[in-house]
Amino acid sequence: MTPPPRIWISNSKPARGELVRVRAQVEHVMESGLRTDAEGRPRPRNIVRRFEARLGPVLLLTWEPGIGIAQNPYIEFTFVARDSAELKLSWVDDQGLTQQVSKAVVLTPASG
Numbered sequence: 001m002t003p004p005p006r007i008w009i010s011n012s013k014p015a016r017g018e019l020v021r022v023r024a025q026v027e028h029v030m031e032s033g034l035r036t037d038a039e040g041r042p043r044p045r046n047i048v049r050r051f052e053a054r055l056g057p058v059l060l061l062t063w064e065p066g067i068g069i070a071q072n073p074y075i076e077f078t079f080v081a082r083d084s085a086e087l088k089l090s091w092v093d094d095q096g097l098t099q100q101v102s103k104a105v106v107l108t109p110a111s112g
Contacts, residue, residue, distance in 0.1 A: 003027050005101040007089060013108050014081035022053070025074045026091045026099055032067035046094045048073055055105060056085030081107060 010021035026048065033045025051063040051073075060079050073091075084107045090100040 002099070005089065005091065005099050007087075007101045007103055009087065009103055009105070012103060013106050015110060016081060016107050018081045019078050020081050020105065021076065021078050022087070022089075023074070023076045024053075024089050024101070025072060027072050028091070028093060030067075030069055030071045030073065034067070048091050048093050050092050051075060052090050053077065053079075054088045055079065056083065058083075058085070081105065083107065 005024060005026040008023040011018065014020050028048050029046060030048065031043050031046045033043065035043050037043055045067070047067055047069065048065055051061075051065070052059070053061040061077050063075060065073060085105060086102050087105050088100060088102045090098060092098045
């Protein structure tokens with residue numbers, strides 16, 4: 001069984017307008033399809049073909065890595081906190097396997 005994707009958020013309780021940094025990693029073989037096994041047979045291609053980040057219904061980011069990406073892809077991005085919502089990250093590979101991870105982002109009241 002594959003371990004679940006890992007996620008780190010710089011601040012899960014940001015103030016409105018604060019920049020939030022997200023780091024995520026999924027364990028995946030990222031087989032390019034260009035290599036062969038010990039018997040000389042081609043290994044089937046199986047790479048993460050799409051990554052998507054959403055905050056609630058809002059699409060923050062999509063990424064379509066190619067065969068040049070290393071095993072266990074890591075991605076880092078930022079967004080501006082505008083609303084409280086669930087941050088959902090998902091990966092889908094060539095075999096249709098989807099992995100997801102989520103974390104709540106809750107805005108803190110403005111101090112004043």
